[in-house]
Amino acid sequence: MLERATIAAGPKELPPLPDAVDGKVVLRLAPYPSGPLHIGNARAFVLNDAYAKKYHGRLLLVFDDTIGSEEKPLLPEAFDQVREGLEWAGVEYQEVLYKSDRIPLHYEWAEKLLSTGEAYVCECDADTLRKNREAMKACVHRIQSVDETIAMWKAMLAGEYAEGEAVVRLKTDMADPNPAFRDRVLFRIAERDHPRVGDRYRVWPMLEFSWAVDDALLGVSHVLRGKDLVMEDQMETRIWDILGIRRRPEFVHFGILRFKDLELSKSRYRKEIAAGHLTGIDDPRTWSLQSLQRRGIRPAALREFVLSFGLSLNDIEVPAETLYAENRKLIDKDANRYFFVADPIAVEITGLPPIEHVKAPLHPDFPGRGHREIPAGPKLHVAQEDFEKFRGKEVRLKDFCNIVLDHRARFVSMGNKDIPKIQWVTHGVNVHLALPDGSESRGLGEPLVASLKVNDVVQFERVGFARIDHVSKAEVRAFFAHR
RNA sequence: GCUCCCGUAGUCUAGUGGCCAAGGAUAGAAGCCUCUCGAGCUUCUGACACGGGUUCAAAUCCCGUCGGGAGCACCA
Known part of the structure; x- marks a missing residue:
């Protein structure tokens, strides 16, 4: 009884591949270089990589750069963009090939x-x-x-x-x-x-013929592809039948992966970037691997997320929230906490005893990590949303004091109280927080935010996790990951 | 329309004839904890699409119905 529960809760095992022999598995990844890889491509590259590793086999990166079509043109820079994404995702391939060389x-x-x-x-x-x-x-x-x-x-x-x-x-x-x-x-x-x-x-x-040739010539043992490509199996098989090719890969399919409220398209993003509607290949709205990296999504989270779907032939539609939950597990312990107030409203506290600064933990779950020192005083800023919600009510400025909130706020007491807590900032640094929908939240961060480094992932309390993207004297820019 | 694939809780998934009065994750609810609306802990809600078979026994096999998806490009 106890044992069964333990197994069920254990790490997810990939189902075995048909006729797979350890050390003899050869898989291939076939990206079409029309733009950087995005989250919709993840199922293909994560599964191929995971199986190559599971069986200690080889993974070939074969750019599917046959000429394409007018609607889906090849993009010279996409080759590097794809490789960059794969590298970030931890996909290890042993060889790079180009259809156009073959x-x-x-x-x-x-x-x-x-x-x-x-x-x-x-x-x-x-x-x-x-x-x-x-x-x-x-x-x-x-x-x-x-x-x-x-x-x-x-x-x-x-x-x-x-x-x-x-x-x-x-x-x-x-x-x-x-x-x-x-x-x-x-x-x-x-x-x-x-x-x-x-x-x-x-x-x-065409794709079908080129693969009939290359799967055979390259000794591919298993073809893992989406089930939108099942007919290609038939085509390849037919060609091998005619030409008497005996050694053939096993075909394995997985269902179509969709994201709720997202329509992913490399070609469309390419056009929108060109038209200036998107800021670049790492614009969060593209859901490119580059954009995920920029937001502070960990590759391991993406991997866990994808592997949780297994090899099922079900077509699935998942909310991005599922990926976020996976990522949160990974970054929460590393992300130090800071105050950020969006759309700051100035507040002056009357009757505040003299005080220079307060201390707050860098991470509430790891006191040993130390404290941050936040300059305090009667003049400060709070977020507009908090101001409107709590105006006229007693709130606690977290780690500081209790006040009745207004433009001219009244000091109540210092000690912690079980009342709503809001974040606050004195001597704030400008922070621009880029949101996944392409909009930007502007506000002030506590002074220590200016000493963060690029790539640091932090949590702005009651706002969410974010990756520091740029730090200068004038401002700090961060990308919002998720709550 | 034709061909193929799929149908377990809101979502994703485990389950390959008896150990399933269906397990896990995520989302949701409640409580505890916490000077964050994060994390953690506890508890709860919630599913085998439907109808027929086969069998001593079906989520698991078969048939039908319904529902979803993909393909039907001189794209990949």
Whole structure:
């Protein structure tokens, strides 16, 4: 009885991966470099990293930088932004590869495939292609000879087709009950420049084909991907069947992860940053890993948060509060306490006995950490919200004294009392607190706040946890993490 | 519409036929503690979508219904 409870409360174990052999697991991470990684990508990279470590295997970072689309362009700086995010998140990979370096391999495989007659070059436009798919109708190109197809392929490579004029399609079955699986496109022509390889290629593989090649060539043992990519399994499998590839990875999926009240999109944030609606890639509204770092979210919190979902195929929607709860567990003990009053209101206390300063603990749970000395006196500031709420009532200025609150406040007594306690500041330093919604809270912090260092995570009492982002003579800037 | 996936408390999850009168986390409530609306401690609220089977026995297997999601791009 007792034993069972202990096990249930113990640390969460990852479910085993099918046919995983310790030391032989090879996993891959396939970010698309259109911007920095954000919290919505976390499930993929945390799980891959966690399993690579669990099985003492290898994790490959393979940039999925095939040419993309007009709507989702590649971004040159995204490669470093992705790596920066992964580094922060504690993801350890042994090798970095680029799809764009592997195009010749993809061509080689394409030619093998075309020569089997199981794929063909199609000249139908996108619209025709879609309509035929709906109607389960094969087009004339499907039945052309292998020789014709090879000739057309060469013509594609030679630049004799313009963008949109020819694609390579896999012969699955135009009557497949799944409309999504009817002769899918494997290669298409894109005349855009690539940030790494420029205009070296104009025929680019689609994700499914490139992975059919690379998962096989790189010896990937397990593919962990979201279940929005299940059809890709079928595509890869079909291609391996045709080419007689025997050694194949296991496919493992996890459900779609969404955040309540959040819509994450790398491409959209890119546009909004460019338009000046967001301050940069670490704007808290992007939920990029960079922004989480800036707010003082610990990578371990993100990891725990993601691992708590396991490998379930459920589609889930979680509130950010769950991540905050995880983070709070980690930072609470480290975060020293300080006073910050937002939108300060000046208050002068009458009848206050002479007093120079008071002492307050840096952290109430760890008295050994020492005290902060706060200059005290009759002239001070309190937060507007507190002022309005408690005006005319007796409150305790925490660690200081009791007063009846007003612009001209009346001193009552010094000793602690069981009445509402509010924070207060004399000789305050300017503090700007950047909030997750992009707004900013301005106010005053107690003098010691000016001696904090960048990256310190503190708790502004009754406000919340924050990371110090910038300290100068004029002001301290901090990013709000959570309550 | 078609194909596939999923359905345990507000949320996330454990559970793979008997040990489940369903465990944990988070959120919520109450109390204690605390010179913070944080943390800690104690207690409480709260779920197997529904209907049929199979079985001695079902949250767990099967069928149906309902609900949610994904895919149906020359994006990833």
